Amino acid sequence: MTGLQQFRATDIETAEEEAHTLESILVSGDRDFVITNGGAKVQVSDLLGKNILLYLSAFQSSSCHILLPKVVQAYHENKAKDEAFEVIFIPIERDHATFEQYFSRMPWLALPFGDQRISSLLTKLEIRDVPELVALGPNGQIITKEGRSLLEAYGMDTYPFTDDHIEDMVNSWAEKLQHTLHCHELQLTLRVSYICRSCWITGYVWVYFCQKCHFSLHPSCVLREGTYLIRR
Ligand SMILES: [Zn+2]
Ligand SMILES: [Zn+2]
Numbered sequence: 001m002t003g004l005q006q007f008r009a010t011d012i013e014t015a016e017e018e019a020h021t022l023e024s025i026l027v028s029g030d031r032d033f034v035i036t037n038g039g040a041k042v043q044v045s046d047l048l049g050k051n052i053l054l055y056l057s058a059f060q061s062s063s064c065h066i067l068l069p070k071v072v073q074a075y076h077e078n079k080a081k082d083e084a085f086e087v088i089f090i091p092i093e094r095d096h097a098t099f100e101q102y103f104s105r106m107p108w109l110a111l112p113f114g115d116q117r118i119s120s121l122l123t124k125l126e127i128r129d130v131p132e133l134v135a136l137g138p139n140g141q142i143i144t145k146e147g148r149s150l151l152e153a154y155g156m157d158t159y160p161f162t163d164d165h166i167e168d169m170v171n172s173w174a175e176k177l178q179h180t181l182h183c184h185e186l187q188l189t190l191r192v193s194y195i196c197r198s199c200w201i202t203g204y205v206w207v208y209f210c211q212k213c214h215f216s217l218h219p220s221c222v223l224r225e226g227t228y229l230i231r232r
Helices: 003-019 022-026 062-081 096-103 117-124 147-158 163-171 219-225
Strands: 033-035 041-043 051-057 085-091 132-136 142-144 176-179 185-195 202-210 215-217 228-231
Touching: 022 117, 051 062, 062 085, 062 147, 085 096, 085 117, 132 147, 147 163, 147 202, 147 219, 185 215, 202 219, 215 219
Parallel strands: 051 085
Antiparallel strands: 033 041, 051 132, 132 142, 176 185, 176 228, 185 202, 202 215
């Protein structure tokens, strides 16, 4: 494929993703609602205009259990700042009791257990593995299907997940700094993946890194703790 063809293929893909609406993603026939933890129905039309995160997850997966507390924290922090933020759990569950148990730990909305819309949604969004977070804009357009790695790379500051916001955020980070957890200067660096020596969780993309010792810290861990000095 030539560069130009590739460019055009990407363009078409982007156009298709932008063409999604909240209804085309979440409504099928008379199935036009999501549910609350108490089992009440919320119409999909009532969610128009919101910034939505689809949380695709399965109780059986240990990665889902690791991600859940981060999404719960992101939910509370973002909800306090932005009423128009919502999370919808898309359950990939085998039995109803498991769904009930898992959903009871989530303070947000869900598609009902076993709903026919779940498998068509997985196909539409081309989801191959869970957990995943898909961010939708106010009209249902797909902002990103890689919300999980963005949340893991950048923490809560990623919201609302748009390219412009992420670029501004990265530009605001110091290029070099000194952190109390390490004796050498750390440089803002791009790496495929690493283990953060503050929280011991895998990080992706951006890292505060010491080349000499291969010491890595998540930018979100560095900035949250505030225990650093900026080097210019
Ligand atoms: Zn960390
Ligand atoms: Zn070092």
